[in-house]
Amino acid sequence: MKHTFYKYQGTGNDFVMVDNRDNLFPKNDTKLIGHLCDRKFGIGADGLILLENDNATDFRMVYYNSDGNESTMCGNGGRCLVAFAKQLEIIDDETEFTAIDGRHHAIVAPDGTVSLHMKDVHTVSVYENYVFMDTGSPHHVEIVEDLANFDVKNIGANIRYSGLYGDKGSNVNFVSKAGADKFSVRTYERGVEDETLSCGTGVTAVAIAMKVLGNTDANEVKLETPGGELKVSFKQNDKQFTEVYLTGPAKYVFTGEIEW
Template identity: 30%
Template sequence: MRIAFSKMHGLGNDFVVLDAREHPLPPLTGDVVAALADRHTGIGCDQLVLIEPSKVADWRMRIFNSDGGEVEACGNATRAVGLLIGGEVSLETLGGTITARPDPKGIAVDMGEPRFGWDEIPLAYAMDTLRMPVGWPLDEQELSQPVAVNVGNPHAVFFVDDAYAIPLADIGPVIETDPIFPERVNVNIAAVTARDAITLRVWERGAGITRACGTGACATAVAAMRRGLVDREVTVNLPGGPLVIAWGPDNRITMTGPASVSYTGSFDWGDYA
């Protein structure tokens, strides 16, 4: 059974997109996802995205990290799916229904309202989410007092002087799997460079360091806005390129940036199942 796919990316955060809107696919297990995502023996991607029919939106979008685990939301993947489908489209996700539409700067995505309650992140117990009273040792210093934000999936945002001076590959998995985050967490290392600019690196739970993370950009921008560090519209500069994040008076986040099709192809399902 041959399955068509589209290889897409948003600022280098890359996806294998499977379109099951008209023809259902066999059950998509974590092992199949991990095999397809393997960059040496599979197609290779940060996330696998499945588009299916929905009863509550135009279409349903399911997102799987490269380790096979399903996650609630992915901003870059939403832009990719928006580009693939075309026009304005509503998408059901595990993190809620979101919309995507064409924009002169690429694809604009309404990411919904951020959540800040400790039980909405979720955290293991009640605490201040604007300045979490926790820290992790890092060489001769401590990475501490992150902002916790849920934008469809959980994020911890740390503000530092130099985002590239932090050994993210070492500290990222430690924080991701800390028991204080019962559903694990995405780790954001950010440096505010102007009232309208942030430099950001992200360790994504289940995927590791990626060139861009849409929900991470949203979470970091909102975290900086809550602390009064930036204005209500900001450019978040990731290794893969910039995303524009606006937090409107209606409490909804809009993320705008590019998405691209790298190539299309097909594979034999039996080679990965």
Template identity: 35%
Template structure:
């Protein structure tokens, strides 16, 4: 028994999209198998989407299952991929995305990018969540100076000039935007990701100023348990933290993960928006257990 999927990516953050009506008895097991880049199709998660065209603009109910089999409440690039998927089916240039972190509006821009509202970021320890009495700004946690913010999911944000020397793979100038490439993210991130301070774990995002008010980005994602080519909530986290700490006054803030270029803006309500390209890669099918095999 098999179900069809479509493969999309937003700046390298890639997902299998399966219509929510398709029968998948164990979504977690399917994600663990098919997100594997050696033995499966390879992806940063599986998006299950239900399209409700009776609304104006159309609505999409989005559920993200990550490679570890767990469900994530929000994914910025995943939501942008969901929006592109829905727009292609309806012909609409605006859609509403229902996520576990709230309902978000997405629009197609004149440049054919997808821009999506990302809600209101919060530093509140109870909402991040992080075990702290006050918001965490530049405090040492598990060997790394981080600022904690929730942009739909928790992020521990650090800038390269705060990364200890032992976590660089070579001697580099911290003022260089290339310094981020030499950070040993696979070593420095896991202790923070699983730190006792975080009751639900955290993503770990490193930023390096690009010299023009923007930033380069690398993110170790919770649920993927490794670095991804892009992370939309991480890009928003960098922009929010950088503005809060006085590291930039740009708007939009350009953020460049390894997979491409994103733009983070702030609207009149104080909500962040995330914009960038989305691409449809290919279609295929994956095998699932039939009812008789369960």
């Protein structure tokens, strides 16, 4: 049987979207989800997102990495899902939805840019060569030189699978300064097991880490990823960060049909 899917991308971080309000998608079929995300044999995406009914908010977000396993919060995916909900006419320009890490508020600007309220960050762990925090997903942040030529995939994998983070691992972000209150970021994502063009929870972690380390005095930081520019804003009280917003484009790509 053929089913309709939608493709979205946010600064090159791309997702297969499925309207699962009828609850018919086989959510435990990791092989199917991996197949749909496969770039050679399926549709191709960094992840798959289900939009589902929710009793308390406008909709529920269920996110899977491209390996087929349900995962933690995805910032760019959340922004794209908001744009998808608007396309389906579930929402207008403002929404509240539920994800694995709780409720999220989001606003869609007239130009299609989506601002997503991320979870508060109460703990930022600063080590000699890196910073770690959870922004809805776990993130290792490390400043490097010559980011353009850095071996993100191999070095990121070594850190992700190292003893630092146990069996679950961590996403790994490499950073260099790109200007006043602006940083370049490349991210190795667990579950994708490769570098992605952008990571929303990752750039959120980078912005907060740069603030904690004193590399910026701003409460609004620009992050340049290989897929485009994002913006993170926040309020800070020591190492407590609230009113954290991730802002950037969320683009519809195409609609198609596939059998499952």
